[in-house]
Amino acid sequence: MTVSSFHPPSRVLMGPGPSDIHSRVLQALGRPVIGHLDPEFIMMMDEIKGLLHYAFQTTNQMTLPISAPGSAGMECAFVNLVEPGDNVIVCVNGVFGGRMVENVERCGATAIKVVDDWGTPIDLNKLEDALKANPGVKAVAFVHAETSTGVQSDAAAISALAQKFDALTIMDAVTSLAGTPVLVDEWKIDACYSGTQKCLSCVPGLSPVTFSERALETIRGRNHKVQSWFLDLNLIMGYWSSEGATRSYHHTAPVNTLYALHESLVMLKEEGLENAWKRHAKNHLALKAGLEALGLTLLVEEGYRLPQLNAVKIPGGVDEALVRRRMLADFGIEIGAGLGALAGKVWRIGLMGQSSSPRHVTLVLSALEGTLTDMGANTGNGGAAQAAQKVLLA
Amino acid sequence: MTVSSFHPPSRVLMGPGPSDIHSRVLQALGRPVIGHLDPEFIMMMDEIKGLLHYAFQTTNQMTLPISAPGSAGMECAFVNLVEPGDNVIVCVNGVFGGRMVENVERCGATAIKVVDDWGTPIDLNKLEDALKANPGVKAVAFVHAETSTGVQSDAAAISALAQKFDALTIMDAVTSLAGTPVLVDEWKIDACYSGTQKCLSCVPGLSPVTFSERALETIRGRNHKVQSWFLDLNLIMGYWSSEGATRSYHHTAPVNTLYALHESLVMLKEEGLENAWKRHAKNHLALKAGLEALGLTLLVEEGYRLPQLNAVKIPGGVDEALVRRRMLADFGIEIGAGLGALAGKVWRIGLMGQSSSPRHVTLVLSALEGTLTDMGANTGNGGAAQAAQKVLLA
Missing domain, CATH: 3.40.640.10 (Type I PLP-dependent aspartate aminotransferase-like (Major domain))
Incomplete structure (x- = not known):
């Protein structure tokens, strides 16, 4: 076996961690x-x-x-x-x-x-x-x-x-x-x-x-x-x-x-803890607005949601693993699968640390909209990134 | 407390690990x-x-x-x-x-x-x-x-x-x-x-x-x-x-x-295991020759010595911790202290991995010779690095 140096592919990490560094x-x-x-x-x-x-x-x-x-x-x-x-x-x-x-x-x-x-x-x-x-x-x-x-x-x-x-x-x-x-x-x-x-x-x-x-x-x-x-x-x-x-x-x-x-x-x-908490909260609300534009809903009731880890219910009939594979292959974006009792039932979109930014929210929503639309699984009105930006730029 | 980015000092690592990378x-x-x-x-x-x-x-x-x-x-x-x-x-x-x-x-x-x-x-x-x-x-x-x-x-x-x-x-x-x-x-x-x-x-x-x-x-x-x-x-x-x-x-x-x-x-x-073993063995022999020129001896009997970790007996009357501190302060070289039953009795000079090289041997011997001589503790004939080089260049 001849093995050469490893060069990781370019990724945007929006799963349950690790997050972008x-x-x-x-x-x-x-x-x-x-x-x-x-x-x-x-x-x-x-x-x-x-x-x-x-x-x-x-x-x-x-x-x-x-x-x-x-x-x-x-x-x-x-x-x-x-x-x-x-x-x-x-x-x-x-x-x-x-x-x-x-x-x-x-x-x-x-x-x-x-x-x-x-x-x-x-x-x-x-x-x-x-x-x-x-x-x-x-x-x-x-x-x-x-x-x-x-x-x-x-x-x-x-x-x-x-x-x-x-x-x-x-x-x-x-x-x-x-x-x-x-x-x-x-x-x-x-x-x-x-x-x-x-x-x-x-x-x-x-x-x-x-x-x-x-x-x-x-x-x-x-x-x-x-x-x-x-x-x-x-x-x-x-x-x-x-x-x-x-x-x-x-x-x-x-x-x-x-x-x-x-x-x-x-x-x-340098950022300050409270600013970091506010940043995570705001990007979460933007993501949520965008997901709604795609007809997607969060697993967790309002009031108990973690802004940094968004469990998104998978719409019926969608091959959830294919969506994740396509997000990775077409856009280099990693989102997470469900674990344990939620395997196959949710995606987990992380907005953690450096991965909690307006550009991450914009990118993941645009890519998800394109992927779901291409698979005939976009059940919302579309315009996900724009819906998010209304929150982000408010 | 205001803390800024940490920039490590420049070191040559010749203790019991970590070794240079x-x-x-x-x-x-x-x-x-x-x-x-x-x-x-x-x-x-x-x-x-x-x-x-x-x-x-x-x-x-x-x-x-x-x-x-x-x-x-x-x-x-x-x-x-x-x-x-x-x-x-x-x-x-x-x-x-x-x-x-x-x-x-x-x-x-x-x-x-x-x-x-x-x-x-x-x-x-x-x-x-x-x-x-x-x-x-x-x-x-x-x-x-x-x-x-x-x-x-x-x-x-x-x-x-x-x-x-x-x-x-x-x-x-x-x-x-x-x-x-x-x-x-x-x-x-x-x-x-x-x-x-x-x-x-x-x-x-x-x-x-x-x-x-x-x-x-x-x-x-x-x-x-x-x-x-x-x-x-x-x-x-x-x-x-x-x-x-x-x-x-x-x-x-x-x-x-x-x-x-x-x-x-x-x-x-790429180097090959056998070449790595040979390299460690040769640099050890060179170090040993140099240590002898300083009147220093190894703790372990010949035949059982690890080429990558050399426990050197500390000559009587020498402040061993001061030698290590001076090696670090004056030359940026880390050598190891004794542990447990050997605390205060030996230095541990590592020649491991990237730290097992002719330049490491030459440097540590020269620095040690200078330090011991300055402290009046060089009991050998001197010329430690040259003694090592006879082995290295043979």
């Missing part, structure tokens, strides 16, 4: 590597921690990026907080809630499921009933922004309920961070993890996490060692702590990917 | 991201698997890069192969053997330690005694190339012993892969993991792994679910399998880091 971030990524214990690298790590405090809106000391993708961030939260024999309530309304159940069970604990339909938010009444029926649960775990359905749940209310029953909260903010408000301290979230390849528009491969002081007390009081050596926060903190010279080696940090995260967080700070 | 690999890293399910990305994944077959000298179907650093590769081997109640012999002659013990114990299994002094290879007689004394051990785990000491153990002989007693072998090849022979199939190794930031001269953040058919049978016959969801090979293989269209999403792959790994493996193929 600014050239500033790609340039940071490609800078020469330095040592993971180099004094200048350690200064940069401290800056990343500070920038993550801003992104998560927290003062939690234990705030850092895990050296692996969001799934490892999820696992980090569970293996550190959950022990064999614990009971954990897991709210399940999509793929990632299901993955949380797997994590709880693999920790030797019991997952008490609070199940809602895919595409609906977590039902607070059901959660309260479960908390009442199961005194002494260790934690309530939930997905703030379900990437598989495009639904947002009321994190503040869920956390308030958990507090009332003296349970810890574990929140998945993979898709929400930097796209919609994530207020870790205000909401009193004990453990929160995210990913870099969504609204932060960095490369995939890291998982920013933050843990409250209450979470750390729980970890310090464990009866068993954390089952993962790689994800044991007691050990990771020795490397990421603020003690400067006393850093101890744990694993070799992904130096270049951390350059990229640093740059994407600097860009977030 | 070729501009081809950095350029690959910085190419635009595409989707982790993009058909062209999946083609590239297949190429990576093929190139890893070459690097590991194996035909194992289960050969792929784990989306996290070498420590996660280690954990992947243990959590998939080891179950609660198992007995595993772990050969410990440095930091990474100790980390293996941690992994075994966190799997709920018992680690039977075969301990050798730091800087010496694994004693085959002790291992055989342990195998005789503990019938039915599930696996023998060992570090082929101990990065903490610079010692290489006889992997072929260790594996042959394990086979004789019907135990699986788990081999750490983080520092050996592409620097000295790693012959997975010939040696009948059942699980082997490596890192990308050593002799492959790629960025840190991935761990290439390979598992034999015998290892896969063991995994398929497990009584308990793998305790890590993120590292469960049953799930990972659904994404990395060769079935083309049937790839199923597991986690978001670190797309750009995989571009970089692809390029570094293409470069390894």
Whole structure:
């Protein structure tokens, strides 16, 4: 086999992540590597921690990026907080809630499921009933922004309920961070993890996490060692702590990917979190107007929609996979398929980070209109991009 | 806090990794991201698997890069192969053997330690005694190339012993892969993991792994679910399998880091494994000649030395940390400190991948000679770089 260098095709990324990446971030990524214990690298790590405090809106000391993708961030939260024999309530309304159940069970604990339909938010009444029926649960775990359905749940209310029953909260903010408000301290979230390849528009491969002081007390009081050596926060903190010279080696940090995260967080700070939230909200409304012009509707009820992840119902009789393949082949645009229970039923159009812009909205709508029209599947009045621009330019 | 873009200082990396990275690999890293399910990305994944077959000298179907650093590769081997109640012999002659013990114990299994002094290879007689004394051990785990000491153990002989007693072998090849022979199939190794930031001269953040058919049978016959969801090979293989269209999403792959790994493996193929081994061997001999001219000696006995990782004994009375700080400040050269039992006792000079070149040897020796002379600590005849060049140019 003779293999030559790989040159990726030109793509516009409008699926569930990764999202498009600014050239500033790609340039940071490609800078020469330095040592993971180099004094200048350690200064940069401290800056990343500070920038993550801003992104998560927290003062939690234990705030850092895990050296692996969001799934490892999820696992980090569970293996550190959950022990064999614990009971954990897991709210399940999509793929990632299901993955949380797997994590709880693999920790030797019991997952008490609070199940809602895919595409609906977590039902607070059901959660309260479960908390009442199961005194002494260790934690309530939930997905703030379900990437598989495009639904947002009321994190503040869920956390308030958990507090009332003296349970810890574990929140998945993979898709929400930097796209919609994530207020870790205000909401009193004990453990929160995210990913870099969504609204932060960095490369995939890291998982920013933050843990409250209450979470750390729980970890310090464990009866068993954390089952993962790689994800044991007691050990990771020795490397990421603020003690400067006393850093101890744990694993070799992904130096270049951390350059990229640093740059994407600097860009977030420059834009300002609130401006980023507003941008995501406005582009979503524009997309929605355009989709309506094509006779398309969103899966999620108004009020629970994630602006950055739009699950679009597939009209009857349309070969949804062919539409995605044609969007990719004819226009170089990636949109996402449905996952799990929604496979074949929705497309997922991401407007995340750098992919949340007027030109992305305009392009995806024009391309989708052309594709559906060509396939005889445009059931609306057309003029999708123009409908969007009415919102964008208002 | 106002934070601006990070620009790394100019460094020459001659510690225990990361090593210097070729501009081809950095350029690959910085190419635009595409989707982790993009058909062209999946083609590239297949190429990576093929190139890893070459690097590991194996035909194992289960050969792929784990989306996290070498420590996660280690954990992947243990959590998939080891179950609660198992007995595993772990050969410990440095930091990474100790980390293996941690992994075994966190799997709920018992680690039977075969301990050798730091800087010496694994004693085959002790291992055989342990195998005789503990019938039915599930696996023998060992570090082929101990990065903490610079010692290489006889992997072929260790594996042959394990086979004789019907135990699986788990081999750490983080520092050996592409620097000295790693012959997975010939040696009948059942699980082997490596890192990308050593002799492959790629960025840190991935761990290439390979598992034999015998290892896969063991995994398929497990009584308990793998305790890590993120590292469960049953799930990972659904994404990395060769079935083309049937790839199923597991986690978001670190797309750009995989571009970089692809390029570094293409470069390894172009050079040829045997040429890479020869290059590492020759530069090591040159370094050794130069060190002798400075009155310095290597920790490890001849015959067991890793050419890519040279543990140099620190002469009495020398402030070893000051030497490292001055090498970094005056010349931008990073050399490594001792770890664990060897902290303060050795420097670790890496000649790995792109950092194994005549100019690296020449530079580090000249700089070290100047630094030691300035500190009044040059106890040799001097002329270190010239002594090295006699070997290099022979």
